[in-house]
Amino acid sequence: MTLPGHRTLSATVMVGVLALTAACGSDNALREGQEPPPVPEDLTCFEGSLSGAGSSAQENAMYTWVAGYQLACENALVLYDSVGSGAGRSQFLESAVDFAGSDEALDDAEHERARQRCAADAPAVNIPAYVVPIAVIFHLEGVESLNLPPETLARIFNQQITRWNDPAIAEHNPETDLPDLRITPVSRSDESGTTANFTSYLAAAAGAAWPHEPSGSWPIEPVEAAQGSSGIAEAVESGQGTIGYVEASHTADLGTAAIGVGGEFVELSPESAGRVVASSPERPGGHRHDHALELDYGTTEPGTYPIVLVTYEIACLRYESRDDAARVRAFLDYVLSEEGQQAASDVTGSAPIPAELRSKLQDSVAAISAAG
Template sequence: MTPPGHRTLSTAALVGVLALTSACGSDDALRAGQEPPAAPEDIACFGGSVSAAGSSAQENAMYTWIAGYQLACSDSLVLYDSVGSGAGRSQFLESAVDFAGSDAALDEQEHEQARRRCADGSPAVNIPGYVVPIAVIFDLEGVDALNLPPETLARIFNQDITHWNDPEIAEHNPDAELPDLRITPVSRADDSGTTENFTGYLTAAAGDAWPHDTGGTWPIEPVEAAQGNSGISEAVEAGSGTIGYVEASHTADMATVSVGVGGEFVDVSPDSASRVVESSPEREGGTEHDHALELDHGTTESGTYPIVLVTYEVACMRYGTEREAERVRAFLDYVLSEEGQEAASAETGSAPLPADTRTRLRASVAEITSVG
């Protein structure tokens, strides 16, 4: 039964849940050609269900985690609704789901709301679970690679550069045959952590070329808009002269932009993206077990890809019952395990969390408890 207040599952998650529920731990839970995700020998299983909602950026990773966990724990059911980070945080704060996936950490106001949602006024915490680059994808006949500095990217998405043969684009791509074709930027229609991280990058790196604040909603009237990472990917692929931004596992075989960093152009990859996270400190002012990061989107370090998102698993430190606490604790521990991180990386191209980081985060998850 769908938990009260839980919305319709996304297609990918629903297919996964139905397959996993009916398969009772068999390989039928997997996508065609997918290897069974490994699970730790000491994995903690629970009976019943745990529900979550949020980031579409981690949708593919979550499908993999659900498959791995439920294959190891046949009596457990994990429900995930890929509705976008903003909606996921709202559902969590309204107690409609047990935890949320969000590409942006809870802000100060949301932390206050969370103390009313969590048991005994306990805090909610941001636990980094998924680190992945945001790729800038495009569809332009005859062109399979582009170099774009941050100022040029900002002017394209701000609709100041409107045609592909603009001199500013041509300057950095002398060997490309750029057509006199109108550029169609595709942005998110929903409140999105991917948008918040992408606009955060433009704010930090593009200077006056991006005259907008960082935020989860697109700041200007869009040329074309789509729901979720999958929606942008489909819109860019179906168009001509289109360009958009997606979590890297949604790029399929589409062309991607190499981004200007310092005096070079850097390709999107897990290795180049992980360098930003490794050097990013935790946000000041948080509680002991809150691990929100201050990402340096404006870095000029060589070989570093700066457009990165970290998806957080947002959970209470105390729940009303031990049953709730146990289920959240067990599943998030699997997400943060070496096996869970490697499974997501193999499926999506994400950067697995370093071992010392995983140890620290799992120690925080182990402290999730109940009032009873």
């Protein structure tokens, strides 16, 4: 099925995204060595352009979704500018783009602004579409994996546990030869959603061992700091006795920690990270098509990896233009499809949205329409 229509985008929007997206329907939409992403057999295609901006955490996933959609829909052009979550939300609220990607759902004040931006005083929708496990990585010669309870992890990053052979670490790693070596925790130097979610986890799961409020900025004077997940990964890899936190796609060959949950230690995987989303309630007070989550970082559910970052696609429930509504609806339906979620997971190590939640989200995307 093809949806008609065309819209001209401003040069400002186009310049920011051309490095990320390619000409519609072109094989150049794929990076070198990338296989064409799978698409559903009943994929709905549109004609014309769709614009989005926001989270850089979902940049690689968005590249994959754009490539898959454009290769299947030769007359569609999807443009996404990874300018950061805050800037993306601002552009959406100012009607500069059709949808936004964000590491945070719209807050109450932004929801009020969205009613002015969307048609017929309609609300916006927060659609969780990309779940990124946050890995705890370390570089310790001869050690590939560790078990770390949340309290121990918090005391390491709070600089209270300073040696790798500390009894608090050794207790849960009895078969591991831990050296008498200084621990060098590496934190982010820039404000980030990864830090916000990591500190939210520590605050929820570690109790008094982490006496700091959740924040996108590292709350104490760092031992070592680096910009971006790639910067932390490089700093951890180049050091010895280093430990840091990164999005799962940046783990490379570094050691990773299994995290204490209830009475077990859970290793990072797309499946184990997806379970925390399935068990997390939606934020109270929202309308039926709004799906902002209150992540249960303190979960004790078996097999659940609790340190994750969720990024949202933010759209209007009503658009002035029928074509705009149809384009947003068609593309987001692909993003949420089983094929779209698996394509992103194959490239980034993300956790596909659980099937039951995905069905609810697709119902909300299907409700996106035009006013009148």
